[in-house]
Amino acid sequence: MSLVKTPKPTWSQKLKRFFMIDLIKGLGLTLKYNLGAITDKDAVAGKGIYTEQYPKVRPDVAPRFHGAPRLNMDPETHDTLCIACNLCAVACPEDCIDVIAMDVEIIVAGKPRRKKVLDEFIFDTSRCMFCALCQEACPTACLELTQEFELATYSRAGFVWNREMLEQGRETVKYTR
């Protein structure tokens, strides 16, 4: 006498178990992946192998990725494009930008005038959240967040970028193999 009603398997279920269809399906799936990896063609979506050989091959970051900051320069005169307007520092939600400006005497149309120019630019990447609001705020397309992503340093102080680093880019060890 059976005390518990267990659902009886249907004929199709019985046949499935007898011929081990599920096992064969699983083996087929792994074989598909394996062959896809060897030919580097689609196994499920896109490509056969998902591993990136990082130092050897640079990864393609997304177009909307924001990385290391940069101060752009005029390509002809190599003067900075920054007009020291301080809009980026105002826009920064993390308050990680310091624009230090100074006044210089220039002569415009025969009259001495004072002009505000950029002296030093401090960008603290350790606090930056790469929202790119500074880039949006910049009126001269000077400050820009590039696609560079190798920002690690050996000390906290290394995260604070000065004007030279922002203009020239920071020196990092490039591993090629």
Place this chain on the structure above:
Amino acid sequence: MLLFGPINVLNDPLLRLFSQETINFFIWPLIQIGLIVTLVALWVAYATYLERKISAFIQARLGPMRVGPWGLLQPIADGLKLLTKEDFIPENADRWIFFFAPYIAVASAFIVFSVVPFGPDWAVIADVNIGLLLVLAVSSVGVLALILAGWSSNYKYALLGGLRSSAQMVSYEVAMGLSLIGALMFARTLSLSGIVAAQGSDSIWYVLYQPAGFLLFLISGIAENNRAPFDLPEAESELVAGFHTEYSGMRWSLFFMAEYAAMVVVSSVAATVYLGGWYFPFVHRLEAGGYHNLFVIVSVLVFLVKVSIILYIYFWLRWTLPRFRYDQLMDIGWKWLIPSALINIALSAFAVFLVQALNGWRGMKTIEALDRGLNLTLTGKVIMIVIGLAGVFITAALLARINWRSRDFNLKTQRRNIRLVNVPKGKPAVSASEV
């Protein structure tokens, strides 16, 4: 000279130093042993590389890539790393047994290669007439190593792993031995070279006569080698690493080598007995054309390809199937594999009897010759293949009927059943729909 006739380039200079007997029974075997040990060790090392690569490909990864082109030097780097590691011995371990267990494992795996026919003529070290028996006997000594390693480590997980492996290997040993008997009925010899020769003269692979035997041998071989999905002795999630938890450095890698060498052994026995060994159609024309050594080398390559295919099945299964529960493992061993091996023996005996009985009945001719194994005509082969294929389904259906209760072995259901016995009528503790 009979054995090594074709390579007489080396024979003449050797003859100045030694007598012909010494060369035949001492020098040549030593050269063969040296070659085969080196090649097999290399092969075992590259089996680990292949395992890593195939597992990586199955998981859409790349696997080892940094040492050498495509990581081809990775096994050598691994070996060097392990050689320089500390050989740690636990404080309360049984020192000497702890020392020797890995050597037993490796020796039992490597001795078997002395009888495996890699090819015809000089590609086999010793053509013993009880080759298959020796393979089974020596490879089962490997269990001893695992038990000793587990015991001498003086550690609970290692001991549990050793116990599990001994129980598992003892129970699958039976099925492994029984599954080979069907093929031996056709070959009529235990010599591995003899089995290959029997398949060659019958011009068929015994996997066609014995599909059930082949499957049983593969499954029990995987279980015998403690490979996934039967890798309970070293189940990471339960026993850390099983019997080799306390091992480190080269001793650990010896266990690893033993595992892969045992895999190669089982695959080469499967290739020899069921896939025709080094025998391959059209290769014999090289021999007839006078290219004896080329024929031997091509035969060895054919054998290696066959073994590699079976090894690939090993890797493929490992990275597809999850591990069995321990009761399921014993269930498969005792309730499925051993009875089906027995049924397979009965069926193949019946088939051999039928073919012999049909010979000469109403002018039917099924047997060509009996001196080199069972040589059948086309009619006989068709009968044999049909019976063999039908045998798989007959066996499976019969056992499915016999084991229909144990198929759904489920502790939860059993507990519910027991609890429901004392429940008063009309008030079930668990509604039927929930169960």
